[in-house]
Amino acid sequence: MHQRIVVKLGTSVLTGGTPHLDRAHMVELVRQCAGLHRQGRDVILCTSGAIAAGRERLGFPDLPATVAAKQMLAAVGQSRLMLVWERLFEIYGLHVAQMLLTRADVMDRHRFLNARDALLTLLEHRIVPIINENDAVATAEIKVGDNDNLSALVALLAEADLLILLTDQPGLFTADPRTDPAAELIPEVETIDERLHALAGSSVTGLGVGGMTTKLQAADIARRAGADVVIAAGHAPDVIARLAAGEAVGTRFPALETPLDSRKRWIFAGPSLRGRLVVDAGAARALRDAGSSLLPAGIHAVEGDFERGDTVLILGPERDEVGRGIARYDRADLERIKGYRSEQIEARLGYAYGPVAIHRNDLILV
Ligand code: GLU
Numbered sequence: 001m002h003q004r005i006v007v008k009l010g011t012s013v014l015t016g017g018t019p020h021l022d023r024a025h026m027v028e029l030v031r032q033c034a035g036l037h038r039q040g041r042d043v044i045l046c047t048s049g050a051i052a053a054g055r056e057r058l059g060f061p062d063l064p065a066t067v068a069a070k071q072m073l074a075a076v077g078q079s080r081l082m083l084v085w086e087r088l089f090e091i092y093g094l095h096v097a098q099m100l101l102t103r104a105d106v107m108d109r110h111r112f113l114n115a116r117d118a119l120l121t122l123l124e125h126r127i128v129p130i131i132n133e134n135d136a137v138a139t140a141e142i143k144v145g146d147n148d149n150l151s152a153l154v155a156l157l158a159e160a161d162l163l164i165l166l167t168d169q170p171g172l173f174t175a176d177p178r179t180d181p182a183a184e185l186i187p188e189v190e191t192i193d194e195r196l197h198a199l200a201g202s203s204v205t206g207l208g209v210g211g212m213t214t215k216l217q218a219a220d221i222a223r224r225a226g227a228d229v230v231i232a233a234g235h236a237p238d239v240i241a242r243l244a245a246g247e248a249v250g251t252r253f254p255a256l257e258t259p260l261d262s263r264k265r266w267i268f269a270g271p272s273l274r275g276r277l278v279v280d281a282g283a284a285r286a287l288r289d290a291g292s293s294l295l296p297a298g299i300h301a302v303e304g305d306f307e308r309g310d311t312v313l314i315l316g317p318e319r320d321e322v323g324r325g326i327a328r329y330d331r332a333d334l335e336r337i338k339g340y341r342s343e344q345i346e347a348r349l350g351y352a353y354g355p356v357a358i359h360r361n362d363l364i365l366v
Pocket of ligand 1: 010011047048049050051052074132133135145146147148
C-alpha cells in the first residue's frame with residue numbers, strides 16, 4: 001500500500017474547462033485527500049490554477065501577453081487559490097501549508113536538502129503541504145515551467161511512493177482519442193521510449209501548461225525516484241481514493257525496481273543542463289558497462305558553459321545521451337585537459353582536483 005502520495009491537480013481539473021475555479025469539485029477532491037489522511041497516509045497536493053484564479057479575481061482583464069502580466073496574475077491568484085484550499089481542508093479539520101518552489105530550490109544541493117527537510121517536517125506534523133511553482137518570481141532560467149514536472153520533483157523531494165497526475169483525460173491513449181475512434185487507453189507503461197513520446201505529441205489542454213509530453217517527463221523522473229505514477233481523469237468519481245486503494249484506473253507507470261539513491265536523484269532532477277561532454281566510444285562503453293568514472297582522456301569535446309560542480313550531459317560519439325553527472329572541473333579546465341591522461345592534469349592546469357572529470361558516484365546513466 002502506498003504511504004506517501006503526491007496528487008497533482010491540473011488547471012483543467014480545478015476549473016473543469018471553465019474560466020472559474022470549480023469549488024464544488026475542489027471540495028470533492030479534498031474529501032478524498034482527507035480520507036487518505038485519516039488512514040494515516042501522507043498527502044501532498046501540487047496545485048495549478050494560480051493564474052486562472054488571478055484572472056477570475058481581477059474580472060478577466062485584457063492584458064498584454066507579457067511575462068510580467070502573467071506573474072501579476074499568479075501573484076493575485078496564488079493567495080486566492082490558497083484561501084480556497086485552506087477553507088476546504090478546514091472542513092475536515094486539517095492544517096495546510098503553502099510551499100512555492102522553483103527549480104532553483106532543487107538545483108543547489110543545500111537548498112534541495114532544505115526544501116526536503118521543510119516538506120518532511122510538515123508531513124511529520126500531519127500538515128498537508130500544498131505546492132505550486134513560485135510563478136511570480138520564476139525567471140526562465142529557474143522555472144520548472146509546468147506543474148507536471150514540478151510534481152515529479154516534489155515526489156522525489158518527499159520520497160513519495162505514488163504520484164497521481166490528474167488531468168482532463170482518462171490516461172494515455174494509443175492514438176488521439178479526439179480524432180481517432182479506435183484509440184485505446186494504455187493501462188500500463190513499462191518503458192518510456194521515443195514511440196511513446198511521439199504518441200504523447202504535444203497535446204495541450206485548455207488553460208494549463210502541460211500536455212501528455214510533460215506528463216511523460218514527470219513519470220520518468222518520479223519512477224526513477226521510486227514512485228509509481230498514474231495519469232488519470234480528475235473528474236472520475238472517487239479517483240484518488242480508488243487509486244490509493246490499488247484499483248487500476250488510468251495509465252500506470254510502475255516505479256523502477258532499483259530507484260536512484262538520494263544523491264543521484266538530485267543529480268537527475270535538479271539542474272538545468274548548461275554543459276555537454278561528448279565522449280569517445282571507449283569511454284561510453286566504460287561508463288555503461290564497466291561502472292567507471294569519466295576520465296579526461298575519454299572526452300572528445302566540451303560544449304556549453306558550466307562551472308565546477310554543475311551537472312552536465314554526457315553524450316556518446318553519436319550524440320546519444322549516455323548519462324549526466326557533476327563535473328569536477330569547469331569548462332575552461334576540461335577544454336585544456338580533454339584527451340589527456342589524468343597524470344597530466346596538474347602539468348596542464350597547474351593544479352588538479354583529482355584524476356576524474358566526473359566521479360562514478362556523481363554520475364547516473366540514462
Ligand atoms: N503554476 C501554474 C499556475 O498555478 C500552472 C502551471 C501548470 O498548469 O502546469 O497557474
